[in-house]
Amino acid sequence: MESKPMLLIVDDERPTREGLRAALEDRYDVYLAEDAATAMELLERERFDVVLTDFRLPKEDGMQLIARAKSLSRPPVCLLMTAYGSEDLAVEAMKRGADDYLAKGRLQIDELELRIAKALRTQQLETENQNLHRQLDDRFGLEQIVGKSPAMAEVFEIVRQVAPTPATVLIQGESGTGKELIAKAVHQLSPRARQPLVTVHCAALPAALLESELFGHEKGAFTGAHERRIGRFEQANGGSLFLDEIGEIDASTQVKLLRVLGERTFERVGSGKTIAVDVRLIAATNRNLVELVKAGQFREDLYFRLRVVELWLPPLRERPGDVPLLALHFLKEIAAAYGKPVREFTPDALQALLSYSWPANVRELRNAVEGAVALARGDKITRRELPPAVRGLGGGLTTSGARAPVDAAPQTVREAEKQLIIRALQETKGNRTLAAKKIGVGRRTLYRKLHEYHLDGL
Ligand SMILES: Nc1ncnc2c1ncn2[C@@H]1O[C@H](COP(=O)(O)OP(=O)(O)OP(=O)(O)O)[C@@H](O)[C@H]1O
Ligand SMILES: [Mg+2]
Incomplete structure (x- = not known):
């Protein structure tokens, strides 16, 4: 059963308080207060949905109470009542944050109920609207990803195209x-x-635990499995x-994963x-x-199942044009978080950032900027504040070992492109004009690509 909304009635006259309580307690969980101070105490302790307050109260008046109630982190809906209607007061009350204004003298209980319900509904709609906006902001998941190098532009393009599909994506x-x-x-x-x-960080768990982390287990499935556990x-x-x-x-988790990828079914550990x-x-x-x-350490069949769409993120040293952009992006973000007035890099600091090879890539750049912001004294980051390795003084990581197979990149991007074309043609039942539109290229380009990928027959 849903719980009733919490309503706080504030009035210094006992008969009014009690009368309102009797009229509203069917629909609301009603609390009473006789002055603003008591009301605030309650408001800070409990989470009220609605405050119905008289204007005239001893000491602080109802309008002041509303102003304070509205500054709470989750402000309640506030309605102000007065003995007599006054338009000036109504306007003032709304300015201070009241959601509605009621003249007590003429007020019928059913109208009161209606006005409370309406104010609550309005607030609920506003909250929903705000949530929607927040979701929309988050939705532009690419917006906080910085990069204007052609390689990153290609990554963004593929992300935009494959994200809406259910295709498995492998990011390398x-x-x-x-x-x-x-x-x-x-x-x-x-x-x-x-x-x-x-998210599951596969490397963080020993093999035996990873399996139950992914698929869950039944109580008693193995020593230590005291409870049934739902997997990821x-x-x-x-x-x-x-x-x-x-x-x-x-290897054993690879086999299980292969099956889930194919059939989308699995069993919890210790369950049939x-x-x-x-x-x-x-x-x-x-x-x-x-x-x-x-x-022989990774199953080939699993690899093929995973790379329906493959994305390669190029190392930072292969997209030097992104370095200043990223550096400035982090500078702004971190300076704001640290509350420091740092705004830019001096030219020689930028030069140092550009000359360095960034073996640990964007993460290393972010850390370097964070350290520099912490050290910075004025509004600029100078070379002095950068880590010794970046200044060319040694002590950094080396690039060997970590190198990704760079020449494989274009090939796999091509693979992704090919997949997109096939999908677009399937979705448009082979209509090339529509397919080209879907992919965002001209018809001619599509024909060329079909030829290039030996897909002419599709
Ligand atoms: N293009 C970008 N724009 C903005 N921030 C970025 C970009 N690329 C990486 N970052 C930031 O760099 C840091 C490292 O990125 P992330 O954790 O995604 O790397 P990763 O490839 O998953 O690394 P690892 O293989 O070590 O897990 C994060 O703080 C991330 O927000
Ligand atoms: Mg990571």
Whole structure:
């Protein structure tokens, strides 16, 4: 059963308070206060939906009470009552935040009920509206991702196109290139944005635990399984599941994952019952999966299932044009958070940022800027405030080892493009004009690409 809205009645005359209580307690959970101070105490302690207050109160008046009530973090709906109607007072009350104004003398109980209900409804609509706006802001998941290099523009383009589909997305790139950010954007730009995005960091868990983390387990399934546990796949039902560092999962979990990807069904550990889920899978890794497949550490069939759409995030050193943009983006964000008036980089600081190779990519750049903002004294970041490695004084990470297979990138982007074209043609039942429109290219370009990908027959 739904609980009744909480209503606080503030009036210094006892008969009025009690009378209103008797009239409204069917529909509301009614509390009483005889002055503004008592009312504020209650308001700070409980979460009220509505305050109905008399204007004339001892000490602080009803208008002042409303002004204070409206400054609470979750302000209640406030209605002001007066003994006699006065237009000036009504205008003033609304200015101070009252949601409605009632003249007691003429007021019928059923009208009072109606006005309260209406004010509540209006507030509810406003809240819904605000939530909607917030969701819309979040929806533009790509907006906080900075980058104008052609390589990143291509990534954004693919994200925009595949996000609305249910296709599995595999994001590859060195550590710190923004894989998690892109994974979130894919979810945010999908029709599942209002459903959960559940993340599992596969490398953080030992093999035995990962399996029950993903699929859940029944009580007593293994020593230590005291309770039944719902796995991440079930939690993500209707939404997306982000498997981060998927290159780290063990052979047995790989087999199980392969099956979920194919059939969208699985069993909890220690249970024979098959569970079906509707989950969009997003995976990321900083390992080279092709190498892992070659080395026999990653199943080839799983790799193929995962890379329905493949995204490669280029290392920062391959998109130097993004460095100043990102640096300034972080500078603004961090300076605001630190409350420091730092606005820009001196030219030689920028030069140092541009000359450095950023082996740990965007994450390293962000950390460098954060440190510099912390040290900065004026409104500019100078070279002096940058980490020694960035200033060319050594002590940084090396780029060896972490290098992603760069030359594989264009090929896989092509793969993604090919997939898009196939999908567009399927969706438009082979209508090339419509398909071209869908992909956002001209008809001629589409024909050329069909030829290039040997898809002429489609
Ligand atoms: N293009 C970008 N615009 C703005 N911020 C970015 C961008 N790319 C990365 N970042 C920021 O850099 C940091 C590292 O990004 P993220 O965690 O997504 O990297 P990752 O590829 O998942 O790294 P790892 O492989 O180590 O998990 C985060 O703070 C992220 O917000
Ligand atoms: Mg990550």
